[in-house]
Amino acid sequence: MLRTLLVEDNANYRQILKDSLKDRFPAMMIEEAADGKEALQKVETFLPHLVFMDIQLPGENGLHLTKRIKADHPDTLIIIVTSYDLPEYREAAFQYGASHFIAKDELNLEEIEAFVKTIAET
Helix, strand or coil, X not given: CCEEEEECCCHHHHHHHHHHHHHHCCCCEEEEECCHHHHHHHHXXXXXXXXXXXXXXXXXXXXXXXXXXXXXXXXXXXXXXXXCCCHHHHHHHHHCCCCEEEEHHHCCHHHHHHHHHHHHHC
16 A cells, blocks of 8 residues: 655645545555654654655755655655746656656646556566
8 A cells, every 4th residue: 555645735736636535546655744843753653655745844945855755765755746836846746866857837647647546566
């Protein structure tokens, strides 16, 4: 069973993403975190296979969180989902260990579905 953590401070966006994932993957276990501190706690207790990570979060930036999570949990896959689709953020995301980078305004649920199916098969 795939465990997924949504790290997003916008509750509405988090709910939309959660509902979309649940529609496509009813068996997926989903936890949520609204800030960096909560995200790190959830990573340690929930041990997600997949993390959807916003960049701009209260407390700690999602890129730094990605680096911290990957240091302790290298097999955790992290997808950066952000409104800040800037080349320097894309580059930093991959340098810090993100597996994917998606701009929120270009969110393609079919692409996410294909990516999640690939993860679930491994």
